[in-house]
Amino acid sequence: NKSDMVEPSSKLKSLRALMAEHNVQAYVVPHSDPHMTEYVPVSDEWIAFVSGFNGSNGLCVVTQNEALCWTDSRYFLQCEKQLEAGWEMRKMLKGEPTWFEWVSSNLKSGECCGYDPLLITIDTVDTRGNFLKGKGVEFKPLKENLVAKVWADRPPVPQSKLYILEDSYAGESAKQKLHNIGKELKGTGATNYLVTDLCEIAWTLNLRAKDAECTPLFISYLYLSYDFNGDSCSHTGTLFVHEEKVSEEVRSYLKGINIEVKPYDSVQGAVADVQTKTYINRTGCNAALYQAFKHQDSLIGKNRSIIEHLKGIKNPREIQGFRDCHIRDGAAVVRYFAWLDHALNVEGRTDLNEYSAALRLDELRYEQKLNKGLSFPAISSIGSNGAIVHYRADEKTAATLNNKEVYLLDSGGQYLDGTTDTTRTTHFGKATDEEKDAYTRVLLGNLDVERVLFPNNGTYSGADLDVLARRHLWAKGLDYGHGTGHGVGYFLNVHEGPIGISKYRSEPFLEGHVMSNEPGYYKTGGFGIRIENVLVVEKRLDGKFLGFENFTRVPYERELIDVSLLSKCDLDHINHYHETVYKDLLPLLEEQGDKIAIEYLKKKTAKLTL
Numbered sequence: 105n106k107s108d109m110v111e112p113s114s115k116l117k118s119l120r121a122l123m124a125e126h127n128v129q130a131y132v133v134p135h136s137d138p139h140m141t142e143y144v145p146v147s148d149e150w151i152a153f154v155s156g157f158n159g160s161n162g163l164c165v166v167t168q169n170e171a172l173c174w175t176d177s178r179y180f181l182q183c184e185k186q187l188e189a190g191w192e193m194r195k196m197l198k199g200e201p202t203w204f205e206w207v208s209s210n211l212k213s214g215e216c217c218g219y220d221p222l223l224i225t226i227d228t229v230d231t232r233g234n235f236l237k238g239k240g241v242e243f244k245p246l247k248e249n250l251v252a253k254v255w256a257d258r259p260p261v262p263q264s265k266l267y268i269l270e271d272s273y274a275g276e277s278a279k280q281k282l283h284n285i286g287k288e289l290k291g292t293g294a295t296n297y298l299v300t301d302l303c304e305i306a307w308t309l310n311l312r313a314k315d316a317e318c319t320p321l322f323i324s325y326l327y328l329s330y331d332f333n334g335d336s337c338s339h340t341g342t343l344f345v346h347e348e349k350v351s352e353e354v355r356s357y358l359k360g361i362n363i364e365v366k367p368y369d370s371v372q373g374a375v376a377d378v379q380t381k382t383y384i385n386r387t388g389c390n391a392a393l394y395q396a397f398k399h400q401d402s403l404i405g406k407n408r409s410i411i412e413h414l415k416g417i418k419n420p421r422e423i424q425g426f427r428d429c430h431i432r433d434g435a436a437v438v439r440y441f442a443w444l445d446h447a448l449n450v451e452g453r454t455d456l457n458e459y460s461a462a463l464r465l466d467e468l469r470y471e472q473k474l475n476k477g478l479s480f481p482a483i484s485s486i487g488s489n490g491a492i493v494h495y496r497a498d499e500k501t502a503a504t505l506n507n508k509e510v511y512l513l514d515s516g517g518q519y520l521d522g523t524t525d526t527t528r529t530t531h532f533g534k535a536t537d538e539e540k541d542a543y544t545r546v547l548l549g550n551l552d553v554e555r556v557l558f559p560n561n562g563t564y565s566g567a568d569l570d571v572l573a574r575r576h577l578w579a580k581g582l583d584y585g586h587g588t589g590h591g592v593g594y595f596l597n598v599h600e601g602p603i604g605i606s607k608y609r610s611e612p613f614l615e616g617h618v619m620s621n622e623p624g625y626y627k628t629g630g631f632g633i634r635i636e637n638v639l640v641v642e643k644r645l646d647g648k649f650l651g652f653e654n655f656t657r658v659p660y661e662r663e664l665i666d667v668s669l670l671s672k673c674d675l676d677h678i679n680h681y682h683e684t685v686y687k688d689l690l691p692l693l694e695e696q697g698d699k700i701a702i703e704y705l706k707k708k709t710a711k712l713t714l
Contacts, residue, residue: 112190128218213240275421425521434657490632
């Protein structure tokens, strides 16, 4: 056992001493904050601090003898590299023991597994708690976070200022959104709605901030109360937020939509005595807040968020915003590839690495109109690092870029009029036949998803389409371990529900749903390939069917395409796409005066022939 063979870190020793004080034989550390945010603020990077692993999905279990970190297939290679002394990785895979199964097998009857109730949902506490209880193990909430007590230099809680996202960008006023939420809430039997998800709060109120690295959110809770009178409804509400973050302008704006502001830490006291029916999403509400309601019979707890479903269907302004921001973002990506191609092949530079080169991409994005930063840290990876699905180049260990290996770039930007997420795989020299074959099969899978039409009857979901992305890979005995697509937020989190493309995604596609389409192939120790576009569901054939529009505007890598695998239909589709990319990007590149990028764009979008 790897974790028995090395001396544990001082952090682990301190944590284990605290566990003994609290009489818990195991302690759970999730990648989480009180709002179940994916990209948590730096002050909530519990797993990164205690274990060294900084991926966006993980869960740790520590006992007196072992320290285990579970993560999914995107992060297996990264996790193995990053875990500190005394830690061991476990895989989130079907057939592998889950963390709670492991705990139930390794703790004795009568022993306790501790957790921080602010960091685990009430749904998880109930389901996992009941499982452990059946094995004689208590799932025990602790009043203090044991990792926080060990984390001496923990960063302060972010205090970014809130600002208003104008209706001209949002496409719908907060007042109208609050009304629409009320109409949906009415059918549930509740008159109140406790909103804990930060993206949902930002979307509802048309407010943004920057409390997390790449997502324009602000740490808060929102409590809404409705008065239903026939077909009409009115509301009042409270935004629980650190008040120093709220300017007089924002406070006045909130007052105008009947929302008052109260201190963030007062939320548990505020809900304690509520007796009227309150709707809560059990898969998003932390256990501490849920259990703060003294009158538990007043809660209508569902494993569904009303707001997530409303937010998922983009309005016409949002859809146009996605189109517009993808053109500007595409210009930044093309300028970056052109610069890199010129640096490696014309200037012969050998001083650029995965990390330093990507800083240039960041600069190019920041120059674009309406840009508000990145939507996630760029995945800039060459050669075998590309096989690490969510690789993140480190300044000290980044590999040198060259024209002899496959280069994978997965990156995105935040704009006032949308969020982008684009992956392109390229080669700055001569690719091998194996690399071309794999790339072309991934590209064909991407195109098959984009081109499919399906009946508009509210039943077709990502589970129905996932096989299309894989079939060309399967024909060669190849596959990839991640899902094919995720929902994309509008100037919000780059990953959002309720839809996606994978065998596990059963939420039906509706007109206006926006998602990524990103099949891939990863040869461990060799190379990685992924091609990602952002799509919107639109009506086709007089509304009887649905299909996709592709927002993304970056050429495919012609040097990696094996045209012998393409049909004439495939070739026509790629050529038409490249014509569109050229037409949309050329004016912007001319305006930005980038001659190298213009020549690169012409070369990469030239007509392909069989």
